[in-house]
Amino acid sequence: MRFTSEQRLDDGILEREFTLGDIPGTLWTPDSASASAPVPLILMSHNNGLPKADPRLRARARSTAACGYAVVTIDAAGCGDRPHTAAAEQARADLRRAMQAGEPADRIDEIFEALIGPLVENAVPDWLTTLDAALDQPGIGGPVGYTSWTALGIRLATVEPRIKAAGFFAGGYVPRARREEARQLTIPLLMLLQWDDRGNPRERALDLFDAFGSEEKTLHANLGGHVGTPWFELEDGNRFFGRHLK
Amino acid sequence: MRFTSEQRLDDGILEREFTLGDIPGTLWTPDSASASAPVPLILMSHNNGLPKADPRLRARARSTAACGYAVVTIDAAGCGDRPHTAAAEQARADLRRAMQAGEPADRIDEIFEALIGPLVENAVPDWLTTLDAALDQPGIGGPVGYTSWTALGIRLATVEPRIKAAGFFAGGYVPRARREEARQLTIPLLMLLQWDDRGNPRERALDLFDAFGSEEKTLHANLGGHVGTPWFELEDGNRFFGRHLK
Numbered sequence: 001m002r003f004t005s006e007q008r009l010d011d012g013i014l015e016r017e018f019t020l021g022d023i024p025g026t027l028w029t030p031d032s033a034s035a036s037a038p039v040p041l042i043l044m045s046h047n048n049g050l051p052k053a054d055p056r057l058r059a060r061a062r063s064t065a066a067c068g069y070a071v072v073t074i075d076a077a078g079c080g081d082r083p084h085t086a087a088a089e090q091a092r093a094d095l096r097r098a099m100q101a102g103e104p105a106d107r108i109d110e111i112f113e114a115l116i117g118p119l120v121e122n123a124v125p126d127w128l129t130t131l132d133a134a135l136d137q138p139g140i141g142g143p144v145g146y147t148s149w150t151a152l153g154i155r156l157a158t159v160e161p162r163i164k165a166a167g168f169f170a171g172g173y174v175p176r177a178r179r180e181e182a183r184q185l186t187i188p189l190l191m192l193l194q195w196d197d198r199g200n201p202r203e204r205a206l207d208l209f210d211a212f213g214s215e216e217k218t219l220h221a222n223l224g225g226h227v228g229t230p231w232f233e234l235e236d237g238n239r240f241f242g243r244h245l246k
Numbered sequence: 247m248r249f250t251s252e253q254r255l256d257d258g259i260l261e262r263e264f265t266l267g268d269i270p271g272t273l274w275t276p277d278s279a280s281a282s283a284p285v286p287l288i289l290m291s292h293n294n295g296l297p298k299a300d301p302r303l304r305a306r307a308r309s310t311a312a313c314g315y316a317v318v319t320i321d322a323a324g325c326g327d328r329p330h331t332a333a334a335e336q337a338r339a340d341l342r343r344a345m346q347a348g349e350p351a352d353r354i355d356e357i358f359e360a361l362i363g364p365l366v367e368n369a370v371p372d373w374l375t376t377l378d379a380a381l382d383q384p385g386i387g388g389p390v391g392y393t394s395w396t397a398l399g400i401r402l403a404t405v406e407p408r409i410k411a412a413g414f415f416a417g418g419y420v421p422r423a424r425r426e427e428a429r430q431l432t433i434p435l436l437m438l439l440q441w442d443d444r445g446n447p448r449e450r451a452l453d454l455f456d457a458f459g460s461e462e463k464t465l466h467a468n469l470g471g472h473v474g475t476p477w478f479e480l481e482d483g484n485r486f487f488g489r490h491l492k
Contacts, residue, residue, distance in 0.1 A: 195456070195465075206452070209467070210441070216476070219441075219467040221455070230462070232489065236482065243478065 001027070001133040013065045020133050023126050024081070025074035026052055028065035029139060038141030040245040041134050043127060043156070043163075044073045045149040051080035056227075060234055064147075067238040069245070070140040074130050076123035076152075085122075091115035109173075117175040120151045127156055135162075145241045150191075150208070154178040157185055165244035167192065167237050170226065171208045172200025182208060188216040190240040192233055197226040247273070247379040259311045266379050269372050270327070271320035272298055274311035275385060284387030286491040287380050289373060289402070289409075290319045291395040297326035302473075306480055310393075313484040314492070316386040320376050322369035322398075331368075337361035355419075363421040366397045373402055381408075391487045396437075396454070400424045403431055411490035413438065413483050416472065417454045418446025428454060434462040436486040438479055443472040 012031040143164040150171035258277040389410040396417040
């Protein structure tokens with residue numbers, strides 16, 4: 001983890017940009033973190049359409065770090081500002097065309113599968129590398145939490161036992177292989193759903209919530225579209241991690 | 247409001263039993279409540295099957311009062327330990343018989359309608375009388391919150407503009423007239439659903455959540471049966487009231 005810039009924020013948070021091989025990332029750590037009192041780590045993913053520099057993501061990361069967590073985000077392979085594969089570009093173009101043409105739902109599904117399936121699989125190694133490197137930093141210990149991109153989180157929590165709790169957002173389009181895996185998850189989950197998120201069909205998100213194998217799973221649904229999540233959900237999410245990581 | 251007994255609890259809460267005409271009730275007030283700093287009032291109903299002395303209800307009331315609210319509960323007409331109408335007894339017997347015989351869902355619905363419809367309508371005047379009397383007590387001011395029994399809460403919030411926020415539990419069987427009214431509600435709502443509550447079909451509860459007219463409405467769903475609500479939901483409920491009543 002090679003730090004390329006750092007900024008000390010007003011709320012006692014150190015924000016550092018880093019590179020880790022090809023992976024660009026940002027790490028937030030609270031002043032309270034020290035070798036004698038390491039803080040838990042939260043992996044804050046974002047879905048492929050947003051870069052890690054997205055202001056809402058940064059605001060969430062700062063707020064979570066201020067609750068006593070180290071927070072890390074990256075642009076994984078194929079995501080954010082990283083180069084997109086030719087296949088992903090093709091699938092995005094197909095998706096636009098199919099939606100404009102009003103093609104049937106199962107055709108749209110197929111294109112989503114072709115886009116999101118490989119994107120998740122390609123992103124996983126970068127996130128696991130980042131998890132290891134972040135835990136090697138002084139002042140950062142386990143356990144590890146995960147938040148945001150549902151499809152990626154299902155895969156990561158399946159393969160990585162150090163992840164002890166996860167918050168998932170939306171979850172309307174999740175590749176088939178990840179929906180199958182959802183039944184195997186056993187860690188505590190908080191799933192956040194926007195009731196009128198047109199890009200994430202409600203019924204599918206509810207079916208996914210139903211499928212998770214975890215004994216402790218909570219769904220929070222709020223009125224409004226994809227970007228309309230109320231601010232108090234961020235606080236609820238931090239409290240959820242507080243129950244399971246501290 | 248004639249107080250018949252009082253008990254000072256360890257956490258600085260005064261718990262008083264009262265009668266108000268025919269209505270037996272319990273009022274919890276925090277020590278912090280005073281004429282110069284009145285606390286908001288929360289009406290904590292319970293569904294007709296439980297008396298106001300139910301230990302879980304009392305524990306919830308104490309915990310909410312400790313967050314700086316006056317909390318009142320009653321056995322309304324036909325509810326809890328109050329005499330049941332002959333029609334309600336008949337409907338309860340019909341319900342048991344119909345369920346044992348595995349009668350079709352629409353027959354079960356009809357019996358629920360015959361039982362719950364009048365029960366709600368008869369309970370409303372007692373709750374409104376209680377609201378007025380509680381607000382007349384020193385140290386108790388507005389605004390007013392409501393929590394628990396969904397069907398009753400829809401009716402109360404429709405007719406009583408002093409109720410500014412409501413928490414609803416379950417909501418699988420709500421009389422037709424109340425489901426219609428749900429669309430007219432505009433106050434902030436927190437609806438709490440147990441995902442595997444066999445007595446409260448999930449789809450109906452989700453449809454009801456969808457129907458509420460409120461711009462701020464949040465659904466919390468947790469795994470488990472009717473009495474399996476996790477403890478942290480009580481804290482979430484108190485924070486919900488904190489956002490809207492304080």
